[in-house]
Amino acid sequence: MDKVCAIFGGSRGIGRAVAQLMAQKGYRLAIIARNLEVAKAAASDLGGSHLAFSCDVTKEQDVQNTFEEMEKNLGPVSFLVNAAGINRDSLLIRTKTEDMLSQLHTNLLGSMLTCKAAMRAMIQQQRGSIVNIGSIVGLKGNAGQSVYSASKGGLVGFSRALAKEVAGKKIKVNVVAPGFIHTDMTKDLKEEHLKKTIPLGRFGEPIDVAHAVVFLLESPYVTGHVLVVDGGLQLRM
Numbered sequence: 001m002d003k004v005c006a007i008f009g010g011s012r013g014i015g016r017a018v019a020q021l022m023a024q025k026g027y028r029l030a031i032i033a034r035n036l037e038v039a040k041a042a043a044s045d046l047g048g049s050h051l052a053f054s055c056d057v058t059k060e061q062d063v064q065n066t067f068e069e070m071e072k073n074l075g076p077v078s079f080l081v082n083a084a085g086i087n088r089d090s091l092l093i094r095t096k097t098e099d100m101l102s103q104l105h106t107n108l109l110g111s112m113l114t115c116k117a118a119m120r121a122m123i124q125q126q127r128g129s130i131v132n133i134g135s136i137v138g139l140k141g142n143a144g145q146s147v148y149s150a151s152k153g154g155l156v157g158f159s160r161a162l163a164k165e166v167a168g169k170k171i172k173v174n175v176v177a178p179g180f181i182h183t184d185m186t187k188d189l190k191e192e193h194l195k196k197t198i199p200l201g202r203f204g205e206p207i208d209v210a211h212a213v214v215f216l217l218e219s220p221y222v223t224g225h226v227l228v229v230d231g232g233l234q235l236r237m
């Protein structure tokens with residue numbers, strides 16, 4: 001049976017690196033993002049018979065339709081990675097409500113909706129493995145990122161509770177919490193200054209996170225875990 005994995009946010013950054021690693025390991029992949037052209041290009045770069053889908057994770061109907069399309073074209077999804085995410089960094093007093101909602105909806109509600117949509121097939125198969133991408137700031141907090149931190153902290157609570165709910169169905173739910181990783185999301189940060197705060201002395205690369213994601217996806221006896229991938233940053237936070 002094909003090992004089918006849906007990667008939300010698989011068109012760029014961390015999700016894309018996860019897709020590259022999983023393609024090498026023989027999974028059939030659904031690369032999902034809002035921008036279909038970018039998702040298609042990422043899927044085609046992988047070679048093989050991977051497919052791209054356009055979906056906005058903040059919209060429940062969109063998520064449900066995407067799962068129906070994936071199942072029709074690839075078969076039941078038994079592996080799910082939630083790497084779709086956005087940040088709108090600013091001090092709380094300057095943060096507009098619409099920016100609060102867009103971060104909560106994309107980073108937290110979005111993962112809830114994709115996990116919910118994935119459940120039926122996973123329960124039927126009596127197997128499933130989910131990795132949600134959190135953040136070290138969801139565990140430690142960071143000034144200028146209170147709402148983003150809340151969305152990622154919420155994701156930990158959600159993932160641990162869901163892990164308890166579905167363990168009896170042989171479904172695992174874990175979180176990877178990265179530190180600073182070179183992607184579009186961090187391209188405007190002051191890297192020279194920030195990397196002095198990282199014990200390993202550098203920003204991470206998307207592939208550094210991808211290895212942790214794939215480890216958790218494939219670990220048969222790990223669930224409800226939060227794996228920090230941050231070059232030691234948390235030691236100083």
Ligand code: NDP
Nearest residue numbers: 009011012013014033034035056057084085135181183185
């Ligand atoms: P990128 O900005 O490089 O990629 C984000 C991905 O998410 C893209 O594929 C984007 O595609 C997709 N996406 C964004 N919004 C939506 C949406 N509403 N619906 C569907 N897809 C969406 O980010 P990263 O790779 O850096 O981040 C990946 C995850 O890792 C995020 O959850 C982020 O919060 C987290 N993270 C990143 C860190 C870093 O240092 N980079 C550190 C800690 C955590 P499109 O725009 O086409 O929809």
